[in-house]
Amino acid sequence: MAPSEEDGSMEEKETKKKPLSPFATAWLTFYNITMTAGWLVLAVAMIRFSYQKRTHKGLYRSIQKTLKFFQTFALLEIIHCAVGIVRTSVLVTGVQVMSRIFMVWFVIHSIRPIQNEESVVLFLVTWTVTEITRYSFYTFNLLNHLPYFIKWARYNFFIILYPIGVVGELLTIYGALPFVKKSGMYSLRLPNKFNVSFDYYTCLIIVMIAYIPLFPQLYFHMLRQRRKVLHGEVIKEKED
Numbered sequence: 001m002a003p004s005e006e007d008g009s010m011e012e013k014e015t016k017k018k019p020l021s022p023f024a025t026a027w028l029t030f031y032n033i034t035m036t037a038g039w040l041v042l043a044v045a046m047i048r049f050s051y052q053k054r055t056h057k058g059l060y061r062s063i064q065k066t067l068k069f070f071q072t073f074a075l076l077e078i079i080h081c082a083v084g085i086v087r088t089s090v091l092v093t094g095v096q097v098m099s100r101i102f103m104v105w106f107v108i109h110s111i112r113p114i115q116n117e118e119s120v121v122l123f124l125v126t127w128t129v130t131e132i133t134r135y136s137f138y139t140f141n142l143l144n145h146l147p148y149f150i151k152w153a154r155y156n157f158f159i160i161l162y163p164i165g166v167v168g169e170l171l172t173i174y175g176a177l178p179f180v181k182k183s184g185m186y187s188l189r190l191p192n193k194f195n196v197s198f199d200y201y202t203c204l205i206i207v208m209i210a211y212i213p214l215f216p217q218l219y220f221h222m223l224r225q226r227r228k229v230l231h232g233e234v235i236k237e238k239e240d
């Protein structure tokens with residue numbers, strides 16, 4: 001069920017708009033320009049690779065360093081929310097960022113046989129289009145020169161891209177399961193000196209199941225933002 005404005009499941013913090021300090025504005029402008037540039041570099045690299053090689057095989061390997069760097073750098077977004085320079089809940093941002101970190105480091109980086117799957121291209125493309133739009137939106141917004149088409153793209157593209165990205169991510173994890181089962185990677189069997197067991201295969205299945213309650217929360221958060229920004233709907237303010 002969609003979280004309503006009043007329920008507390010993954011509640012947004014709607015505080016009264018306080019102007020950002022010059023330092024925070026400067027930092028966020030730098031951060032957003034860097035991230036826009038990073039994802040643009042990725043986009044160009046992916047287009048060039050596809051144009052030259054005419055296959056998706058090897059695409060991930062050719063862009064992995066840039067992807068890992070910029071997606072890991074996005075951990076700062078959780079800090080931005082935590083220190084209050086960005087008006088989004090730590091929880092919403094945390095789930096989004098951590099799920100990407102998990103995909104990048106614990107799935108694609110770790111499970112080599114899946115790196116050439118088509119599903120990887122699916123989420124790489126959706127992530128890239130989304131992030132170029134999102135970070136350029138924040139940059140222009142901070143500079144008070146926001147072109148309408150960027151605002152429109154920020155709050156419309158996700159309607160299609162979010163589900164496509166999720167399908168790509170889930171298919172990739174699903175495709176990784178047999179390799180994880182066979183290799184027993186990241187798993188700890190009893191008996192061992194710590195007397196604990198951990199099964200990475202089961203962990204991946206739990207992560208896949210976790211998409212069922214968590215993804216709708218993110219999607220409805222974005223729909224709510226869309227109503228607020230594009231249609232000027234007033235969202236009930238909550239004070240901490």
Ligand SMILES: CCCCCCCCCCCCC[C@@H](O)CC(=O)SCCNC(=O)CCNC(=O)[C@H](O)C(C)(C)COP(=O)(O)OP(=O)(O)OC[C@H]1O[C@@H](n2cnc3c(N)ncnc32)[C@H](O)[C@@H]1OP(=O)(O)O
Pocket residue numbers: 017028032086087088089092093095096097098099100102126127130134138141142157158161162163164165166169207210211214215218221222225
């Ligand atoms: C460890 C194991 C974890 C396992 C988890 C398992 C399940 C997880 C399920 C999750 C599924 C995720 C799938 C996903 O990865 C697939 C894709 O992404 S596909 C591509 C499409 N995706 C998207 O469109 C979403 C992109 N992401 C986001 O938009 C954000 O990350 C999100 C947190 C979801 C929403 O962003 P936000 O809440 O910030 O919304 P707004 O952009 O409207 O901004 C709100 C206000 O904050 C200001 N803001 C935010 N960031 C900045 C910034 N960097 N600089 C400046 N200002 C910023 C923004 O301007 C707004 O301010 P105001 O309201 O005052 O205008």
